[in-house]
Amino acid sequence: MIPSDHFVRFYNEIFKYLRKQGPEAVAEYYRTISRHQETHCLKLFTEKGIPGMKEYWDSIEREENCDSETLEYSEDVYRSCMNRCPSLSKVLDNDAGASEIYCRHCPGWVLPLFSKCGFYCVYDLVGLDIPRCEQAVFRNLDDARAYRERVLRRHPGHPELVECNF
Amino acid sequence: MKPEEMRYCSTGEVHLDFHGSTYVGLKYLLDHFGMEAVDEVLTATGQKVYKSIHERLKNGDTSELLCFWRYYLEREKCDFTLTENPDGTAVLELRECPALRQLAKEKIDDRPLICHATEKLNEAWCGGSPFEIAVEALPRGCRQTLRRKTVAK
Numbered sequence: 001m002i003p004s005d006h007f008v009r010f011y012n013e014i015f016k017y018l019r020k021q022g023p024e025a026v027a028e029y030y031r032t033i034s035r036h037q038e039t040h041c042l043k044l045f046t047e048k049g050i051p052g053m054k055e056y057w058d059s060i061e062r063e064e065n066c067d068s069e070t071l072e073y074s075e076d077v078y079r080s081c082m083n084r085c086p087s088l089s090k091v092l093d094n095d096a097g098a099s100e101i102y103c104r105h106c107p108g109w110v111l112p113l114f115s116k117c118g119f120y121c122v123y124d125l126v127g128l129d130i131p132r133c134e135q136a137v138f139r140n141l142d143d144a145r146a147y148r149e150r151v152l153r154r155h156p157g158h159p160e161l162v163e164c165n166f
Numbered sequence: 167m168k169p170e171e172m173r174y175c176s177t178g179e180v181h182l183d184f185h186g187s188t189y190v191g192l193k194y195l196l197d198h199f200g201m202e203a204v205d206e207v208l209t210a211t212g213q214k215v216y217k218s219i220h221e222r223l224k225n226g227d228t229s230e231l232l233c234f235w236r237y238y239l240e241r242e243k244c245d246f247t248l249t250e251n252p253d254g255t256a257v258l259e260l261r262e263c264p265a266l267r268q269l270a271k272e273k274i275d276d277r278p279l280i281c282h283a284t285e286k287l288n289e290a291w292c293g294g295s296p297f298e299i300a301v302e303a304l305p306r307g308c309r310q311t312l313r314r315k316t317v318a319k
Binding site: 001002003004005006007008009010011012013014016017021025028029032033036039040060062063064065090093094095096097 | 176179191203216
């Protein structure tokens with residue numbers, strides 16, 4: 001049995017395998033994960049909006065032992081920072097080595113879910129081998145667009161470190 | 167072996183939803199690429215991720231595997247008994263599997279795939295070692311017998 005504590009290292013092996021199969025195999029897996037995650041959070045996000053999102057991520061922070069903080073929180077905006085991601089940290093502390101695309105699984109499943117709820121999200125991946133990131137969720141598309149421009153300016157020449165659902 | 171001597175010793179809270187995520191991954195591989203893909207990923211997990219357990223078993227040392235079983239099953243608050251013998255063999259009686267328990271909560275009924283994953287992981291760990299792990303199903307779990315391979319005469 002793979003203990004739940006070690007899921008992420010098994011997950012990492014899946015991404016290594018799928019990367020060899022091609023980008024569509026990875027993309028379809030993100031969509032599959034997203035559909036599974038809907039069972040945990042779609043109803044909450046749809047019914048409660050940003051407060052529901054904070055409720056969900058507060059419980060994840062506790063259960064997954066995250067070192068994260070809320071940067072901005074209102075009915076229209078929710079920005080948070082993962083100071084030390086336990087998921088990528090485990091994958092980096094791993095005799096099998098990390099998949100180069102491991103980090104992308106978070107925006108991979110989160111962005112379609114936000115789209116279904118009618119919210120706009122900007123992900124700053126910071127660095128694919130650095131266990132830090134920032135997630136920003138907006139009710140208003142113009143606010144999200146303006147924020148994305150700010151984040152892109154943090155990564156000149158590396159737009160691939162910024163993902164969004166618009 | 168003490169838990170802190172294991173290659174990976176997790177602490178803090180346990181996120182049991184990950185058993186559902188493990189199932190989703192296994193099922194995705196099976197549906198899109200077949201059982202060969204499932205087995206390839208599980209073998210890589212068993213022998214590369216868990217290199218320390220695998221190498222020790224090849225050297226006749228079951229200590230890390232037994233510590234791993236006890237530590238992580240206790241963390242997940244499982245109903246189990248682990249009987250360790252002086253020669254390094256053991257019997258794990260897992261009366262309630264934490265993966266099956268979590269999947270039941272998520273209304274996922276696919277015991278064969280979950281149990282296959284356990285058997286394949288065991289096979290990967292024991293590959294090239296003097297040991298094998300025989301798995302017998304129990305109503306809500308299994309009995310895993312870590313024993314020395316019999317050598318054909």
